[in-house]
Amino acid sequence: MSLASTASLKDQPSMLARLFARQELALLACLILVLAFFSVTVENFLSVRNLTNVLGQASLPLIAGIGCAIVFISGEVDISIGSLLATIALPLIIIMNDTNSLLVGVSGALLFGLIVGVVNGYLTAYAGINSLIVTLGTMFIMRGGVYLYTGQRAIPDDASLDSFIALSDGRLFNVIPYSAVIAIVLLAAFAYMMQHRPFGRQIYAVGGNQEVARLAGYDVRRVKFICFIISALLATVAGIILAARVGSAQHTAGLNFEFQVVAATVLGGVSLAGGIGSLSGMALGVLILQFLSNGLRGLGLPTEWQLVITGMIIIAAVAFDEAKRRRANGG
Amino acid sequence: MSVDFLHPGEGTAIDTDVPALELRGIDKRFPGVVALDNVDFTLEAGKIHALMGENGAGKSTLIKIMAGVYGKDAGTIRMRGREVDIKSPRDSLKEGIKVVFQEIALISEFTVAENIFLEGYPTGKGGSIDWKKIRADSAALFNRIGFNVDPAARTGSLPVSQQQMVEIARALAHEARVVVMDEPTSSLTPNEVSLLFTVIRRLAALGIAVVYVSHKLDEVFEIADTVTVLRDGRHISTRPIGEHSNDTLIQDMIGRRIDNLFPRKRGAPGSKVALSVENLSTAKKLNDVSFEARAGEVLGFFGLMGAGRTELAKAIVGYDPITSGTITVDGSRLLPHDTRTGVRLGIGLLTEDRKSEGLMGELPVYQNASLASLGAFARLGFVDKAREHRAVQDYVDRFRIKTPSLFQQVKNLSGGNQQKVLIARWLMRGLKVIVVDEPTRGIDVGAKTEIFALIDRLAGEGLAVVMMTSEMPELLGLADRVAVMCEGRLTAIMSRDEATQEKILNAAIG
Structure with missing residues (x-):
């Protein structure tokens, strides 16, 4: 009897698969809706120049968002990325001013990012402290550190290396900003890892059910530890690009950046509870918010209103998601 | 290989x-x-x-x-x-x-x-x-x-x-x-x-x-x-x-023979029905369960893992939804999924999971004990602390709860004393039926006897005690009647005199 009933279940997965595909499809539809609306209401919104500009602006939250989403999927959070963005400019600029070498500067910055990732990851995964608290702490420490070190004055990039400046205004084929190219390459690479490498699946498993992952022989702590390192390194990459744009190390760089990224990630369907979501969803979330903000600015709406609208959209999106999930689980 | x-x-x-x-x-x-x-x-x-x-x-x-x-x-x-x-x-x-x-x-x-x-x-x-x-x-x-x-x-x-x-x-x-x-x-x-x-x-x-x-x-x-x-x-x-x-x-x-480890002090149960459950079923587990519990009686439910004891306990106090059946407490009908009315009618659950469903570990003993009856100590909407403390102190003395003071965080008490605090919480509210789920889980042997004595006393004071247990000695030592469950069904109800370990286990295996 039960064997016969299993046959009727056969169409269930495809239905569910469609439901989950729809998550990204719905986001895509949302994005198209935003684009369509502003293409009518805002002049030159759909111009190549404006589109590629937005893509360039989106590259920072896209790059940092990869790390944010991965940490979320592992079942933790990392809100130290905004402060890291500002902090990372210090070793970068100071070393470049000293050595006149982009390579050495970037290496120094990455090493610094690695250390931050190790600290966040160790305190969370091995010392067992709640990741919200840990990264809140490192967020304050780094921000305070930058204030103290700079004395609230910008430290200019005196080396002015061509290769470094190209990071801010260079464009591939004179069209796509390099920063967007970097974001797309990283996104593709990490999306592949999350879906097709055993480690990526381990992250999903750990976030989905930690105890099950442990019973399956996974080193849960190591997986989480590495996720924090990935997140810090990606935020470092974003920080390097930001420093190139600003041309200096500044104490206010990346203020509230972490919340911008968290908002886009959550809008993209990545669950704070872990185990659910995808990098493509996160990317769509980032693009929706970026184009929305760009379009609203085009309409002449003040930034304050953008904040209000962004906030409402995020709550609506997550509420919608939650309702859908509840229905799917028959609750 | x-x-x-x-x-x-x-x-x-x-x-x-x-x-x-x-x-x-x-x-x-x-x-x-x-x-x-x-x-x-x-x-x-x-x-x-x-x-x-x-x-x-x-x-x-x-x-x-x-x-x-x-x-x-x-x-x-x-x-x-x-x-x-x-x-x-x-x-x-x-x-x-x-x-x-x-x-x-x-x-x-x-x-x-x-x-x-x-x-x-x-x-x-x-x-x-x-x-x-x-x-x-x-x-x-x-x-x-x-x-x-x-x-x-x-x-x-x-x-x-x-x-x-x-x-x-x-x-x-x-x-x-x-x-x-x-x-x-x-x-x-x-x-x-x-x-x-x-x-x-x-x-x-x-x-x-x-x-x-x-x-x-x-x-x-x-x-x-x-x-x-x-x-x-x-x-x-x-x-x-x-x-x-x-x-x-x-x-x-x-293997073991069970001697009467727990001296019974209470008299015979009364004849007044305090709790009546008819044809109770739930979506997940329970299947057509009917029984009555009388004032002054300890009715013990035995069952192996997954038999549905905890599910029954949660359903009859109005915590979990039910699909069919009726629950009557002291003559009044208790609608399912309504613990507020349950408490008002006088039925309370002593949960098997003290840590997550019973106690607030960080809070002091007195707050844990008075939680369900704050209304009784209120004056113009404010809790009269002095009255609250007096009432809790009374239970601490009667139950011999070992705590340095009323202000001790309850998590620092032993398992047995924590259990007594929870019992005090319900009694202070004035219960007619108390459902206890695995009352001695995680409690060491010495303290078990005290909990048994307490349950004996509760029944002696006229409460109907419905006890869910997976431990044979507890069951045979305390219960006036033994009910056995297997896979959500009630497979046997027997009096204390009829009950033997073999009969009980046979009914539990189904």
Whole structure:
């Protein structure tokens, strides 16, 4: 009897698969809706120049968002990325001013990012402290550190290396900003890892059910530890690009950046509870918010209103998601 | 030497002279409890070995030690004669020990196929996952087992019984030398059970040592070659199944004689019905349960793991929704899913899970005790602290709750005293019926007697006590009547004089 009933279940997965595909499809539809609306209401919104500009602006939250989403999927959070963005400019600029070498500067910055990732990851995964608290702490420490070190004055990039400046205004084929190219390459690479490498699946498993992952022989702590390192390194990459744009190390760089990224990630369907979501969803979330903000600015709406609208959209999106999930689980 | 269910021809012949797995002198202690005491357990390749015992006998602990979930305090583990050190599930899996736990251990967001290969993804060139192979191999595996489910289905969307089968299939996808199944049939349909038995026999034929944990006697007689019985953390017997009858197995499981450990002080129960439950059913577990509990009576419910005691407890106090039936407390109807009315009518639950459902550990004793009756101490909407403290102090004295002061955080009290605080909470509210679920779980032996005395006294003061328990001595020592449950149904109600351990266990096995 039960064997016969299993046959009727056969169409269930495809239905569910469609439901989950729809998550990204719905986001895509949302994005198209935003684009369509502003293409009518805002002049030159759909111009190549404006589109590629937005893509360039989106590259920072896209790059940092990869790390944010991965940490979320592992079942933790990392809100130290905004402060890291500002902090990372210090070793970068100071070393470049000293050595006149982009390579050495970037290496120094990455090493610094690695250390931050190790600290966040160790305190969370091995010392067992709640990741919200840990990264809140490192967020304050780094921000305070930058204030103290700079004395609230910008430290200019005196080396002015061509290769470094190209990071801010260079464009591939004179069209796509390099920063967007970097974001797309990283996104593709990490999306592949999350879906097709055993480690990526381990992250999903750990976030989905930690105890099950442990019973399956996974080193849960190591997986989480590495996720924090990935997140810090990606935020470092974003920080390097930001420093190139600003041309200096500044104490206010990346203020509230972490919340911008968290908002886009959550809008993209990545669950704070872990185990659910995808990098493509996160990317769509980032693009929706970026184009929305760009379009609203085009309409002449003040930034304050953008904040209000962004906030409402995020709550609506997550509420919608939650309702859908509840229905799917028959609750 | 290992065997892979998918590629059965590829393993070398299994050497049956050396035990596949040998545990010697295993000790395991938890705070206040000796879970395993010098236990030996030997598994032969190609044999099906049943592990039996009452709740708390140590079966789960022994399995968890094999699975690497718990470390052992003493003893040795040998795989085919070679001593091994199992410190984590990873080590255990590496040795080819596959444990199928009773609780579903699958990632519900993953597809069935991915869950099958969770512990080791097959990878192609460059170390990327070979999804094609995963789908093909899981389909082939299901085919071999005769298990009909779509490998591409999202695991969480399957009914529990199919998830259980997926878990069993997973144990077979990788090389295994020992497969342990903990109550594998608890949520399977009869068809699936016979499917499972075919699979188990095939595993054994391939030379895998199978451990089958169950309390269902008929299953054990059908499938097992050998039976080991544990009781109170000790090894009692290991015999070929042919040497056992129902009676000898039950005898081994019970063993002890129960003397009247708990001096009974209360008189005979009254005749007034305090709680009446008729034809109660719930969506998940309970099936047409009817009974009455009288004022001054202790009605004990016994059942093995999964019998539905906790579910019954939660339903009759109005905590869980029910699908049909009526609950009447002291003459008034209690609608389901309404604890507020439940408390007003005078029925309260002493939960089995004190930490998460009962106490607020950080708060002081007095606040924990007065929680349900703050209204009674209120004056113009403010709690009169002095009255509140006096009332709590009164209970602390009467129940002899050992606490340095009313202001001590309740988490710092012993288990027995915490339980007394919870009882005080309900009595302060003025109850007519108290439902106690596993009242002595996690409480050491000395304090148990005090809790028993307290329950005896509550009944003596005219309360109806409905006690859910999995412990025979508790049941026979305290209850005026014994009700037995099996798989959500009430299988027997007997008076204290009629009740024997054999009768009770027989009714519990169903």
